[in-house]
Amino acid sequence: MNRLALYANQLAHHLTITDNRTGKTIEVPISTSRESDFIHATKLGALQYQGQPLRVYDPGYMNTICCTSKISYIDGDKGILEYRGIPIEELAEKSTFVEVAYLLINGELPSKSQLQEWDEKLRKHTFIHTDASQMMKSFRYDAHPMGMLISTLAAISTFHPEVNPALAGEGVYKNQDIVNKQIYRILGSLPTIASNSFRNRIGREHNMPHENMSYVENFLYMLDKLNEKEYKPHPKITRALEVLFILHAEHELNCSTAFVRHLSSSGVDIYTAIAGAAGALYGPKHGGANEAVLRMLEEIGDLKNIPQFIKDVKDRKKLLMGFGHRVYKNYDPRAKIVKQIAYQVFEITGKEPLIEIAIELEKIALSDPYFIQRKLYPNVDFYSGVIYRALGFPTDMFPVLFTIPRVAGWLAHWKEYLNDKENNIVRPRQNYIGPEKRNYVPVDQRKEFPIYLESNKSSRQKRRETATLS
Ligand code: CMC
Numbered sequence: 001m002n003r004l005a006l007y008a009n010q011l012a013h014h015l016t017i018t019d020n021r022t023g024k025t026i027e028v029p030i031s032t033s034r035e036s037d038f039i040h041a042t043k044l045g046a047l048q049y050q051g052q053p054l055r056v057y058d059p060g061y062m063n064t065i066c067c068t069s070k071i072s073y074i075d076g077d078k079g080i081l082e083y084r085g086i087p088i089e090e091l092a093e094k095s096t097f098v099e100v101a102y103l104l105i106n107g108e109l110p111s112k113s114q115l116q117e118w119d120e121k122l123r124k125h126t127f128i129h130t131d132a133s134q135m136m137k138s139f140r141y142d143a144h145p146m147g148m149l150i151s152t153l154a155a156i157s158t159f160h161p162e163v164n165p166a167l168a169g170e171g172v173y174k175n176q177d178i179v180n181k182q183i184y185r186i187l188g189s190l191p192t193i194a195s196n197s198f199r200n201r202i203g204r205e206h207n208m209p210h211e212n213m214s215y216v217e218n219f220l221y222m223l224d225k226l227n228e229k230e231y232k233p234h235p236k237i238t239r240a241l242e243v244l245f246i247l248h249a250e251h252e253l254n255c256s257t258a259f260v261r262h263l264s265s266s267g268v269d270i271y272t273a274i275a276g277a278a279g280a281l282y283g284p285k286h287g288g289a290n291e292a293v294l295r296m297l298e299e300i301g302d303l304k305n306i307p308q309f310i311k312d313v314k315d316r317k318k319l320l321m322g323f324g325h326r327v328y329k330n331y332d333p334r335a336k337i338v339k340q341i342a343y344q345v346f347e348i349t350g351k352e353p354l355i356e357i358a359i360e361l362e363k364i365a366l367s368d369p370y371f372i373q374r375k376l377y378p379n380v381d382f383y384s385g386v387i388y389r390a391l392g393f394p395t396d397m398f399p400v401l402f403t404i405p406r407v408a409g410w411l412a413h414w415k416e417y418l419n420d421k422e423n424n425i426v427r428p429r430q431n432y433i434g435p436e437k438r439n440y441v442p443v444d445q446r447k448e449f450p451i452y453l454e455s456n457k458s459s460r461q462k463r464r465e466t467a468t469l470s
Contacts, residue, residue: 015039019047019054034073038065055429067261067420071104071412072252079330083250084108092337097245098122098215101187101408104250105415119215125188126209126218128196129159133206136196145197145400146282150275152193153186157271160185164269173270173418182270183411190407191215194400195222201394216242219404237391240345241401244384247334248402250409252327256280256287260410261417265426270414277410278403284321287402289381290388293322294395297354297361297386306360314370322382323365329375338383345387352390358383 013030028043041064045053058064073082081088084103091100102110102118110118135155139148161167163178173179196206199222207222213232220233220241251257256277263273281287296318300309312318325332342355362378365371388398417423457465 013037017044017047019049021049022047035075036065057431061258066253066258066426067417068422069252069413069416070107071409071416072250074252074327076325076327076329079328079333081251081333088247088333089337092243092246095246096214096216097242097249097405097408100246100249101405101411104408104412105183121184122188122215123209123211125184126192128156128189128192132156132159132193133196136193136200136206139197139200141200141203143197143200144396145194145201146278146288146396146403148197148200149193149400149403150278150282152197153278154272154275156185156189157269157275160269160271165267166269170267179415179418183415186270186274186407186411190404191219192222194404195219197400198223198394198397201396214238214242216245234348236344236348240341240387241391243337243341244387244401245405247337247380248384248405250406250412254286254326255283256406257409257413260413262426264414264417265423267425270411273414274407274410281403281406282399287399287406289321289379290385290398290402291395293358293381294354294385294389294398296321297357300357300361303357303360306357306364309361310364310368314368320361320365320371320376322385323371323378324374324376325379328377328379331377332379334380335378335382338380338387339378342383342387342390345390349390349392352386354389355383355386358386 013032015028015030016025017028018025024047026043026046028039030037030039041056044056047054056064071084073085074080083091083100084107086103086109091103095103098119099110099115102115132152132155136148136152139151157164160182163172163182165172192206192209199206204226207225210218210221213221217233217238220238221231224233225231253261259280260273260277263276264270268276284292296309300306309318310320313320342352346352346355362382365376371377384402385395385398388401389395393401
């Protein structure tokens with residue numbers, strides 16, 4: 001397209017908005033992208049009425065773009081996911097998690113020597129400070145592994161004050177070497193932190209990382225090695241987990257990734273930002289969904305209970321966990337691959353009985369008008385939990401298995417955010433509907449408003465309340 005045609009095209013793509021409160025008309029240019037056309041919300045601020053600018057209201061960011069990104073692309077209607085343009089199916093078939101992390105964070109696939117250097121750097125950072133390891137041992141025996149992981153990531157920030165913007169100055173992340181170092185440290189140490197949280201739960205000493213194993217193999221090694229001289233995880237199990245890591249590594253602006261950008265916008269250190277994002281991932285509507293799926297399948301317990309469960313979902317008493325997605329209105333491309341991996345894993349571990357319930361649930365849901373009309377399809381979490389169960393992971397480890405790979409995506413967004421000229425502090429506006437200005441009333445002149453102040457009481461508390469106190 002020549003310059004004149006391009007200019008004419010740009011002029012053609014705009015909204016003409018007339019504000020019938022004031023009669024004012026503005027033209028708002030429409031920008032185009034591969035995913036969707038959009039307008040800049042701030043342009044609407046030109047429509048002022050009684051001194052107030054016009055704003056957009058969008059709880060849950062249902063229709064809001066908040067950044068420009070080159071990391072991953074999703075076409076939710078067609079069920080397409082690409083990392084830096086490469087289809088997820090190809091990466092799952094041909095790549096490794098470490099290579100995918102490089103691709104996501106640095107933008108291109110590495111050359112042979114770059115991959116070797118990257119791999120070595122990650123390996124060097126698999127060891128965590130003994131104080132962090134010691135701290136992890138102080139959690140209660142039944143602490144949720146995500147609670148341990150989140151707290152440890154936040155605690156590790158205190159070990160590196162020299163690269164914390166709050167202490168070392170806001171410009172500290174302008175230094176690319178410092179940014180790279182935090183990436184190596186976080187990616188490298190995650191399997192160690194995650195396996196420590198598992199070892200705590202099973203009452204075993206933490207294992208030291210193995211020097212000659214791949215990222216995923218080393219993780220399995222640290223989880224499971226006891227007193228054997230040589231311990232080598234089964235290569236097919238390593239590959240299955242590797243593929244699951246690739247599938248979970250990145251998914252554009254989901255709740256937790258958006259939170260990394262949100263937190264980073266305050267200038268907080270990357271360890272705290274990653275811990276915060278892991279907190280978002282922990283929720284059952286997000287990364288905790290695989291755990292919730294397993295609990296749901298266990299609750300259903302038998303094929304004969306499925307019709308009643310589906311009825312409860314349609315009566316809005318329950319959610320069909322592992323179904324539905326904000327972006328995919330088609331089969332999640334990751335779910336297809338996960339379903340295949342399930343059968344590969346069963347060849348080694350034996351079939352996990354809950355798979356029968358999952359398959360029947362999927363079959364019924366995909367043919368039921370309630371789910372068809374709402375375009376509810378299985379998402380990545382629907383089958384991953386069944387695989388993790390077959391591999392012997394306790395249910396509360398599932399979100400941890402999601403967090404480890406997703407950190408690669410978070411770090412990619414952090415790096416992109418740091419280099420984004422539009423990276424303003426995130427500060428949404430609210431629609432205030434509270435009281436108008438009024439005066440403070442002294443306590444003895446106040447009218448009492450009925451406010452519910454009860455909180456739940458344990459049986460122990462109730463028993464204590466029957467005691468005579470002096
Ligand atoms: N079971 C039953 N009904 C559902 C479900 C579900 N899992 N998901 C959505 N719906 C219904 C919902 O009630 C609504 O119905 P109506 O229009 O009659 O009110 C309609 O479908 C649209 O749902 P929505 O809540 O507007 O969709 P959303 O984009 O806000 O929510 C979601 C997406 C993932 C939070 C939701 O589908 C959900 O809660 N799913 C179950 C949890 C889950 O599997 N989460 C993992 C997501 S994938 C991995 C990740 O990103 O972490």
